[in-house]
Amino acid sequence: MSFTQSYGINMFKSLYDMGTGFLVAEEEGYVIGYIIFWIKYENQGHIISLAVDKNYRRKKAGTRLLSKAIQILMMFDIANIYLEVNEKNTGAYEFYKGFNFKVDRIVPDYYDTGDGAIVMYLPIISSC
Secondary structure: OOOOOOOOHHHHHHHHHOOOEEEEEEEOOEEEEEEEEEEEEOOEEEEEEEEEOHHHOOOOHHHHHHHHHHHHHHOOOOOEEEEEEEOOOHHHHHHHHOOOOEEEEEEOOOOOOOOOEEEEEEEOOOOO
């Protein structure tokens, strides 16, 4: 897969050991994308990373991954799902807006590159 910033194998192992959720999208046995998520606090979900191979973008893999992660997190009665998106990644920002994620705040110098992050959240409506 080709990503601007990606995690090394040790980071994936650490996240797995911490109990994060991992989902992958495959096509013909080839991993074309993944999402990593967890319950950060008792009632707050967090999307740690969502990535899709550039050759498979705009083919609904990211949509399916995010939809399934949201569905899983909702099973745990969380109030909000948070994520961070690079302020320069307008495509990802628009993608999350399409899921009704809202802007919470901007964090300057969030990434190693010096880029800021847009912190977004999705309020979850409880059916209770």
